[in-house]
Structure formats: structure tokens, C-alpha cells
Amino acid sequence: QLVFAGCPQAVEPYLNGDVASAARALERDGQTQIANRLLARFHQERGQLESAARHYELAGENAAAAEIHQTLGRYEKAARLFEAVGDDEHAGEMFRIAGELLRAGEAYARADDYNSAIECFERAGDVTRWIEALSKHGRHLQAAQVALERGDRSLAIQCLHRIAVSDADYATAVIHLADAYQQEGHLD
16 A cells, blocks of 8 residues: 655645655656655546656656556557567557568467467468477477478478377378378388
8 A cells, every 4th residue: 555655745735635746756756656656546536547648757667657558549659668578468469450460470479379370370371380389389290291392391290200109190190291201202
């Protein structure tokens, strides 16, 4: 419940509801972060979300600022702030809404949400990252098929080699692998 400490000049204005004067006193006392946090809460309570977001950022509370930017429909800004605090799941969601599919895919991949990453990379048309995400998610056969469709047999061969003997797709993988080696001229 403690709002601030060590700044007697800010107490009376704060108790009288003069948050701006209390914040100025805190800033003069070198407590800039607390002053900005105080102003952010003040503006947020009054529905002044733009000012609240700015002061949350100045206070170093990027998660709170990101949520406000999300509410305001500033998805790319929200995504960058979520990314800064390591909330890659929310960053991916915001980047996706903002239409930044590559950045969304990267954020989802960092969050180990490979289904979302795969979808984003595919929609963005980044075949290399799409194949990489498929492979990291254990969908090696699908990754190989995408590589083969794009004419990248060497990448397809790498993906096919990752399929374990115990995998249900192993027989199909071996057939694709034999075809790829034959097309590469490795008849042995």
C-alpha cells in the first residue's frame, strides 16, 4: 500500500489530491520512477490512457503500458513492449493483429508456441522459417514435403533424416528420402 517514502514535500499535496504537485516534489527529490508511476495510476483512473501509458513507460512498467496500448488498438507498440518484458506469447498475438507476421512468428517461436509460429511464417511466405518451425515442432515429414515442393532437396533430406525409425511416418520418409537421393544422383 506504500505509495512513496522519504519525500516529506510530496506528502501534503498527495493527501490533498494534488497528484501533479506530489509527482513534481518526488521528481525534485530524485524519485522519478515513483513520480511517473504515481502519474500513470492517476491518469489511468481518470481514463486518460495515452498519458497513463506514457508515464508507465517512463516508470519502467512496460507490461502495464503494453496492456494500455493494446486497449487503445496500438498493437505494434503493445507488441514491442510485451517483447521487452519477455512476454513473447502476448507479443506474438499483438504482432499478428498488427499484421507483422514475421515478427509474430519469431515471438511465438521464442514462446515455444510452434503451431502459431508455423501459421505466421506460412502466411508471411517465409519458407525457410516455416520449415524450421515445422521441424522444431517435430513435424519433420511435413517440413520435408514443403522443402521438396520448393525444390530444396538438400533441406528435405535433412528433415527426412530427423524422422525416427519408431515414427509412424518413417516408411513414407524413407520413400521420399530414396527419391531425393536418386534425384541428387546418389544411387548408392
